[in-house]
Amino acid sequence: MSLGYLAEMAERLSLPVEKINWAQDFADLLVPGKRICVTTHVNPDGDGIGSSVGLVRLLREFGANAIIVNPTPTPSRFQFLFRELPGVDRTVEAVKELRRADVIVVLDIADVDRLGMLSETVASRGVPVACVDHHISPGHLPAGPRYVDSGAAATGELIFEIALANGWQVTREAARALYVAILTDTGGFRFSNTHPRTLRIAAELLETGIDPEEIYLDVYANAPEGRPRLLAEALQTLVVEPECGLAWVTVPPGVVERLGLSSDDLEGVVEFPRSIAGVRLALLFREIHQGRVKVSLRSVGKVDVAAFARQFGGGGHTKAAGVSLVGTLAEVQATVLAAARTFLASDPCS
Ligand code: AMP
Numbered sequence: 001m002s003l004g005y006l007a008e009m010a011e012r013l014s015l016p017v018e019k020i021n022w023a024q025d026f027a028d029l030l031v032p033g034k035r036i037c038v039t040t041h042v043n044p045d046g047d048g049i050g051s052s053v054g055l056v057r058l059l060r061e062f063g064a065n066a067i068i069v070n071p072t073p074t075p076s077r078f079q080f081l082f083r084e085l086p087g088v089d090r091t092v093e094a095v096k097e098l099r100r101a102d103v104i105v106v107l108d109i110a111d112v113d114r115l116g117m118l119s120e121t122v123a124s125r126g127v128p129v130a131c132v133d134h135h136i137s138p139g140h141l142p143a144g145p146r147y148v149d150s151g152a153a154a155t156g157e158l159i160f161e162i163a164l165a166n167g168w169q170v171t172r173e174a175a176r177a178l179y180v181a182i183l184t185d186t187g188g189f190r191f192s193n194t195h196p197r198t199l200r201i202a203a204e205l206l207e208t209g210i211d212p213e214e215i216y217l218d219v220y221a222n223a224p225e226g227r228p229r230l231l232a233e234a235l236q237t238l239v240v241e242p243e244c245g246l247a248w249v250t251v252p253p254g255v256v257e258r259l260g261l262s263s264d265d266l267e268g269v270v271e272f273p274r275s276i277a278g279v280r281l282a283l284l285f286r287e288i289h290q291g292r293v294k295v296s297l298r299s300v301g302k303v304d305v306a307a308f309a310r311q312f313g314g315g316g317h318t319k320a321a322g323v324s325l326v327g328t329l330a331e332v333q334a335t336v337l338a339a340a341r342t343f344l345a346s347d348p349c350s
């Protein structure tokens with residue numbers, strides 16, 4: 001993309017002055033010669049990985065170097081984004097790399113606690129910690145530039161805006177990664193976060209020549225055989241309470257490991273209880289390790305699952321949120337389902 005074209009795009013996307021200033025604060029920090037570490041939340045998703053790879057690609061175009069250091073490994077589904085990026089995913093040496101960083105960039109979260117085993121290192125390093133995020137839940141991070149907009153469908157959308165505001169060259173490779181970020185966080189451009197500007201940005205990414213079918217195949221049609229088998233086992237557990245519009249599934253303990261899968265393979269499973277007519281709140285329960293259970297929450301209509309998750313220390317978006325709780329599967333289910341029934345009863349006509 002030429003500079004003139006980028007300026008024209010910035011005008012069409014009507015980036016407010018505030019955002020242009022935020023983007024410039026980023027550009028001032030992310031310069032050649034600095035050791036930049038980019039990180040995202042535990043069990044990174046398509047947006048976490050896509051926005052990270054996208055940012056790294058953009059920075060490399062003008063000679064700034066960045067590596068990716070996450071608290072948990074890159075799911076195999078997204079490894080295709082690293083094909084021509086040898087040595088960029090340094091997650092295996094994350095703590096060591098963070099200790100040498102001049103700048104840390106946190107993407108797709110605004111809370112240091114969501115960095116899992118890297119939280120303490122990031123919290124105590126004393127270097128600027130920049131953040132790009134689209135969650136409504138507030139959080140705590142060490143000081144540094146912020147580019148936060150809960151109106152964005154994906155962090156990848158915001159990385160594109162930062163590129164635009166700074167006139168950074170958006171190559172085909174950067175575009176592919178940012179497209180993955182937006183594609184996955186909008187559920188394939190289906191969720192209510194798919195705004196006109198989301199599609200405008202996706203269109204600009206496609207203009208670079210990336211192939212949407214090839215990306216679809218890499219992300220959604222390259223699964224191990226165990227993934228549909230996992231789906232089959234999880235869906236067997238479906239419970240529906242039509243009177244309050246509640247439905248949930250439970251991942252049988254040990255099944256992910258038995259099938260040689262990872263938590264990323266559970267992506268989308270919660271869409272099945274959500275797809276039932278009359279359901280307003282869908283949940284997925286999964287034991288993440290002994291004594292800790294992850295709950296994924298999705299809603300239909302006006303039910304605000306981020307608000308619901310906050311009562312338990314979780315967070316996310318209005319229609320997609322999560323929380324991780326201490327307890328056995330049975331205990332967490334009893335607590336969360338009781339709260340869900342009360343929550344839905346308090347808003348019967350939404
Ligand atoms: P998930 O159910 O893991 O797909 O997550 C849905 C949304 O909720 C994402 O935007 C996550 O960032 C957010 N989320 C998931 N788990 C947690 C958690 N333990 N605390 C705060 N936010 C979470």
Ligand code: MN
Binds near residue numbers: 045048
């Ligand atoms: Mn995410």
Ligand code: MN
Binds near residue numbers: 047
């Ligand atoms: Mn996201």
